[in-house]
Structures are given as structure tokens and as C-alpha cells.
Amino acid sequence: MSFIDLLILGFSEAMTPMNLGFCLLGALLGTLIGVLPGIGPTATIAVLLPITFFLPPLAGIIMLAGIYYGAQYGGSTTAILVNLPGEASSVVTALDGYQMAQNGRAGSALAIAALGSFFAGTVATLALAVAGPTLSVFALKFGPAEYVSLMVFGLLAATILASGPVLKAIGMILIGLLLGMIGTDRATGDARLTFGAIELFDGIDFIVIAIGLFGFSEIIANLEGSGSEGVKLAKLTRLWPTRQDFREAWPAVLRGTGLGTVLGLLPGGGATLASFSAYSMEKRMSRHPEQFGTGVVAGVAAPESANNAAAQSSFIPLLTLGIPSNNMMAMMLSAFMIHGITPGPTVLTSQPEIFWGLVASMWIGNLLLVVINLPLIGIWVKLLTVPYRLLYPAILLFCCIGVYSMNNRVFDVVLAAGFGLLGYLFRKAKCEPGPLLLGFVLGPLLEANLRRTLLITQGDPSIFVERPISLTMLVATVILLGLMILPSFRKTREEAFQEEDA
Amino acid sequence: MRGPSAAQRGDRPDLLTALIFVGFGALGLFLARPLDGGTLAQMGPGFMPRVICGLLILVGLAVGLPALRRPLVRIEPVKIRPVVVILLSIVGFGLAVTYLGFVLASLWLILAGAMADPGGKMRQTLLLAAGLTAFGALIFVYGLGVQVPLWPF
Numbered sequence: 001m002s003f004i005d006l007l008i009l010g011f012s013e014a015m016t017p018m019n020l021g022f023c024l025l026g027a028l029l030g031t032l033i034g035v036l037p038g039i040g041p042t043a044t045i046a047v048l049l050p051i052t053f054f055l056p057p058l059a060g061i062i063m064l065a066g067i068y069y070g071a072q073y074g075g076s077t078t079a080i081l082v083n084l085p086g087e088a089s090s091v092v093t094a095l096d097g098y099q100m101a102q103n104g105r106a107g108s109a110l111a112i113a114a115l116g117s118f119f120a121g122t123v124a125t126l127a128l129a130v131a132g133p134t135l136s137v138f139a140l141k142f143g144p145a146e147y148v149s150l151m152v153f154g155l156l157a158a159t160i161l162a163s164g165p166v167l168k169a170i171g172m173i174l175i176g177l178l179l180g181m182i183g184t185d186r187a188t189g190d191a192r193l194t195f196g197a198i199e200l201f202d203g204i205d206f207i208v209i210a211i212g213l214f215g216f217s218e219i220i221a222n223l224e225g226s227g228s229e230g231v232k233l234a235k236l237t238r239l240w241p242t243r244q245d246f247r248e249a250w251p252a253v254l255r256g257t258g259l260g261t262v263l264g265l266l267p268g269g270g271a272t273l274a275s276f277s278a279y280s281m282e283k284r285m286s287r288h289p290e291q292f293g294t295g296v297v298a299g300v301a302a303p304e305s306a307n308n309a310a311a312q313s314s315f316i317p318l319l320t321l322g323i324p325s326n327n328m329m330a331m332m333l334s335a336f337m338i339h340g341i342t343p344g345p346t347v348l349t350s351q352p353e354i355f356w357g358l359v360a361s362m363w364i365g366n367l368l369l370v371v372i373n374l375p376l377i378g379i380w381v382k383l384l385t386v387p388y389r390l391l392y393p394a395i396l397l398f399c400c401i402g403v404y405s406m407n408n409r410v411f412d413v414v415l416a417a418g419f420g421l422l423g424y425l426f427r428k429a430k431c432e433p434g435p436l437l438l439g440f441v442l443g444p445l446l447e448a449n450l451r452r453t454l455l456i457t458q459g460d461p462s463i464f465v466e467r468p469i470s471l472t473m474l475v476a477t478v479i480l481l482g483l484m485i486l487p488s489f490r491k492t493r494e495e496a497f498q499e500e501d502a
Numbered sequence: 503m504r505g506p507s508a509a510q511r512g513d514r515p516d517l518l519t520a521l522i523f524v525g526f527g528a529l530g531l532f533l534a535r536p537l538d539g540g541t542l543a544q545m546g547p548g549f550m551p552r553v554i555c556g557l558l559i560l561v562g563l564a565v566g567l568p569a570l571r572r573p574l575v576r577i578e579p580v581k582i583r584p585v586v587v588i589l590l591s592i593v594g595f596g597l598a599v600t601y602l603g604f605v606l607a608s609l610w611l612i613l614a615g616a617m618a619d620p621g622g623k624m625r626q627t628l629l630l631a632a633g634l635t636a637f638g639a640l641i642f643v644y645g646l647g648v649q650v651p652l653w654p655f
Contacts, residue, residue: 165565
């Protein structure tokens with residue numbers, strides 16, 4: 001089938017009333033949680049994962065994807081209007097966006113953010129449509145050795161590009177790998193690391209870990225540092241940007257989109273990294289860097305385009321190689337797995353309607369988001385006045401039902417509470433739990449492929465350096481490790497993330 | 503010259519990290535004892551767990567040892583109330599939903615969970631509990647068909 005035929009197939013799938021409905025629902029939910037501080041997309045998707053089990057595969061995935069990119073739109077709204085970034089990825093938007101609002105240009109800041117995001121979403125969706133089939137042909141050449149090297153590279157690169165100390169991130173990945181090994185060993189049938197508990201013979205469910213680490217521990221942490229009641233809103237003025245705003249915004253949108261699309265592809269990359277990088281790049285390229293932070297249009301346009309582009313392009317490695325690049329994509333992977341679909345090159349040929357339906361729904365979703373966000377902005381802003389005290393019981397209930405409904409077992413609920421406590425400890429230890437999920441999802445894949453490789457070669461590990469693709473990945477891994485030891489690189493990396501901590 | 507005394511040293515969050523990492527590694531090694539390691543060509547179930555746990559302990563030490571000599575950084579203060587209240591209400595929900603049905607479990611979860619935030623008003627919390635329980639029953643039990651009894655009888 002030609003490219004056009006496949007796109008038409010995708011749109012016909014995405015336009016069915018049911019899929020369209022779930023796309024809208026995802027976009028609405030994404031905007032909602034993007035607006036509400038204290039609830040991130042990771043926690044929301046963790047909560048909704050069990051529900052997708054009751055939906056057809058494509059509808060569920062369309063909804064989850066909508067939440068992820070919808071949150072990028074919603075997060076910018078609060079960043080601009082109340083200087084309260086709803087999401088980590090809109091922290092930098094608040095710098096100039098809130099200043100614009102203070103200067104009475106809230107409307108044009110919001111419009112620039114939404115239109116820039118829409119443009120970026122369109123480009124990134126197109127990139128996904130073009131890169132998908134190309135990359136998957138390439139991926140079909142991968143043997144187990146290549147997959148092992150790719151996963152090692154992906155896991156390591158993810159720790160370096162993510163914020164926070166590298167060693168801690170590596171440790172978190174290792175804990176994730178270890179947790180992934182609990183249960184019956186697939187090759188030999190032996191029970192591993194189960195404490196003899198029958199409930200653990202099937203392994204720990206991804207949802208239990210995700211809801212525990214992100215849902216429950218986030219509630220506890222938010223309650224500990226409560227005080228998000230009552231916010232002061234900037235006054236909303238005319239919505240349409242001036243011609244001057246457009247002229248200043250469009251090059252920044254272009255640059256942000258390009259950078260975001262590329263950064264979304266990288267392991268560990270994603271919306272947050274993209275928006276920070278785009279902002280600092282814009283500042284560096286500007287002729288008046290000193291004006292940044294006082295309400296510059298480019299300071300809103302670039303990061304907002306970048307985070308949306310990255311949110312969508314990070315689907316590329318997952319859908320073409322079957323390798324999730326960040327914790328959000330790890331969630332998506334498990335959403336596919338719930339329905340027995342393993343994302344990767346074969347899905348494109350065996351179930352093209354899944355891939356193309358998702359691609360088409362992303363574009364439709366972006367269009368819906370512009371409508372949801374611009375004319376309806378007043379409604380979302382009202383939601384900000386809802387205190388957390390009324391929100392968290394609802395989140396708590398959804399989390400609990402979600403965990404329980406998987407197997408109807410008390411055990412899962414208690415285990416999730418345990419992971420909630422563990423997540424709380426991680427927060428106190430200043431460890432970011434994202435890499436753990438990545439390790440947990442990739443662990444079984446890594447082990448199975450490593451075993452397969454060494455079984456084929458009779459225990460000879462030299463295959464990893466003899467196969468060119470595998471060798472390239474390993475060399476890249478070694479270079480990354482080498483860079484981490486170099487003091488000058490470490491310094492630049494720390495500087496790059498300093499703004500994020502502020 | 504008076505150096506900082508021993509009590510003023512140690513990056514506590516990093517030391518906690520090291521404790522977690524080494525603890526997980528040691529626990530994993532302990533549990534993996536009966537598992538067969540196998541050979542490279544024919545890996546047994548114990549091979550990867552041992553490798554991972556070994557690495558985990560190494561990383562834990564690499565985080566922890568330098569942290570001992572760094573100046574004191576305290577762990578953010580722990581508020582015990584939300585931790586205990588939230589965790590207990592979750593566990594209570596799990597038990598109640600099995601033996602007492604969804605309605606009572608949900609009411610328990612929200613009423614007990616609301617104790618985590620001392621600022622709540624009684625009337626508001628009761629209304630919230632009733633509303634969320636009805637909503638949850640409609641969406642999850644009727645709408646999505648989650649297999650759980652509504653009432654204890």
C-alpha cells in the first residue's frame with residue numbers, strides 16, 4: 001500500500017465515532033490534568049491503564065496518547081496565567097509567559113502557545129508517519145544481539161539525558177531490572193525472587209508499580225507540602241496575537257519544533273528536556289538575550305512548540321523498534337501489552353490500522369486541543385480554584401479501583417501501597433523514579449535477548465562487536481560513559497539542568 | 503583551624519539512596535541463592551539477578567562513600583500523618599472491597615483518606631465521599647464491568 005493509502009486507512013480508523021470520542025476524551029483529560037498542578041500525565045496514565053483493558057486496543061492507546069500531548073497544552077495555560085506550571089515541561093514557559101500576562105498580553109501568549117503547539121504537533125506527526133515505515137524496515141534486520149546493544153545504549157543514554165545524578169538513575173534502572181525478574185523464569189520455569197509467595201509467580205504487574213510509585217507517593221508528597229489553595233489569576237485580554245507577535249514567534253516555533261522532534265527521538269528525551277533545551281537555545285540565538293524573562297514572545301513559542309513536538313516524536317522509537325525511550329512510553333508499551341500487542345516493526349505490517357490510526361488520531365487530537373484550549377480557556381482557569389483537598393480523594397479512589405480491578409486481589413492493593421511507601425522514600429532520597437519503570441519494562445526483553453544471543457553463539461560474547469549495528473551502539477555507549485567521566489562535560493550537563501531545578 | 507565535626511558531615515539523601523540500593527542488592531542476592539547460575543551459553547535463572555544485584559551494590563557504594571565526606575545535607579522533614587493515613591486507607595480499601603463490597607470500601611477510603619489533610623470540613627468531606635462513591639459505582643461497576651460486589655450482602 002502506498003503512503004497515501006495508509007494515511008487514508010489511518011484517518012478512517014481514527015474517525016470512527018468511538019475512536020474520535022476517546023481521542024476527545026484523552027485530549028480533555030490531558031488538558032484537565034495539565035491545568036491542575038499536582039497531577040502529572042505519568043500518574044494519570046498509570047491510573048487509566050487498567051481501564052484501557054476494557055476498551056478495544058486502538059481506542060485505549062488513542063486516549064492515553066491524547067492525555068500525554070494534551071497535558072503539554074494544558075500545562076502552558078497555568079504557566080502563563082498564574083505562574084504555576086501544571087507540568088514539568090512548562091516550567092520555562094512560565095518565565096516569559098507569565099511576564100507577558102503581567103504586561104496585559106496573556107491572550108496572545110496563550111494563543112501563541114496553542115498555535116505553536118499545533119504546528120509542532122503537525123510536523124512531529126508527519127515525522128512519525130514518514131520515519132515509522134523507514135525505521136521499521138531497518139529494525140527488521142535486528143537480531144537478538146542488536147537488541148541487547150540497543151537496550152543497553154538506550155538505558156544508559158536515558159540516564160544521562162534525564163535530569164539528576166547519573167549514578168542514582170543507573171541504580172534506579174537496576175532496581176527496575178531486578179523487579180522485572182521477579183516471578184517465573186520464562187526459560188526454565190523456576191520461581192525467582194518471589195519470597196515463596198504464590199501471588200508473585202506471575203511477576204509484579206506494571207500497573208501496581210506505576211500507581212504505587214507515581215499515583216500514591218505523589219498524593220502523599222503533595223499533602224506533605226500542601227498550600228496550593230487560592231491562586232491569583234492574570235486578567236485575560238484579547239486572544240488573537242498581533243502581527244508583530246506572529247513575526248517574532250514563527251522562527252522560534254520552527255526552531256522549537258525541529259529541536260523538539262529530534263530530542264523526542266532520543267532515549268531519555270521527551271517533553272521536559274525539549275522545552276528546556278529550546279528555551280536556552282532561543283536565548284543563545286537571540287540578539288537581545290537580556291530581554292528573556294521579561295515577556296518575550298519567542299520565550300513562549302519555542303519551548304511550547306518543542307515540548308509538543310517531543311511528546312509526539314518520542315512515540316517513534318516505541319512504535320518502530322519496540323523500545324520505549326522514557327517512562328511515559330514505558331506506560332504506552334504496557335498499554336499495548338495489555339492487549340497482547342508487542343509494538344515493533346511487525347505491527348506496522350501485521351496490524352497497520354493500529355499504527356496509522358494512532359498517527360491520524362494524533363493530528364486530529366492536536367486540532368481538537370486548539371479548540372479545547374483557546375475558546376474554552378475560561379473554564380479551565382476556573383478549575384484552578386478547586387483545592388487539592390477535594391481532588392486527591394478522587395485520585396486515590398481511581399488508583400485503588402484500578403489496581404484492584406486487574407486481578408481482584410487484595411494482594412495487589414497492598415503491594416501498590418508498599419510501592420507508594422517506596423516511592424516516598426525515593427523522594428526523600430532525591431531519586432527520580434522514572435528510570436525504574438524503564439528498567440522494569442525492558443528487563444525481561446533484555447534478559448531474553450541476551451540469553452538467545454549467547455545460546456546461538458555457544459557462550460561467545462564476541463558477537464556483540466562483530467555485528468556492525470551492535471558494535472555502533474556499543475561504541476556509542478562507551479563514548480557516553482567516557483563523556484560522563486570527563487569533568488568538563490559533567491559541568492556543562494549540570495549547568496544545562498540547573499535552570500530546571502530553579 | 504577547626505574542621506567541621508563528624509556530626510556535620512554526610513549528604514543524607516545520598517546516604518539513604520546508597521542504603522536503598524545496597525539493601526535491594528543484598529536482598530536480591532539472598533533470594534537468588536537457590537537459583538542456578540548456569541553458564542554463559544546456557545544461562546540459568548540465577549545469572550542475571552546476581553549480575554544486577556552485584557552492580558546495584560557497586561552503584562550504591564559509589565553513591566554512598568563520597569557522600570560520607572560531603573558537608574551535611576539533611577533529608578527534608580517527614581510529616582508522618584499523610585504517609586500513615588494514606589497507606590492505611592489504601593490497605594483498608596483493599597480488604598473492605600473484597601469482604602464488604604465497593605460502597606463501604608469507597609466510603610472508607612475517602613473518609614479515612616480525608617484525615618490526611620487536617621484542613622477539611624466535615625460536611626464537605628461527607629458530600630464528596632457520597633458523590634465519588636456513586637460516581638465510582640456507576641462508571642466502574644456498571645459502566646466498565648469491574649467484577650466487584652456493591653454491598654456486603
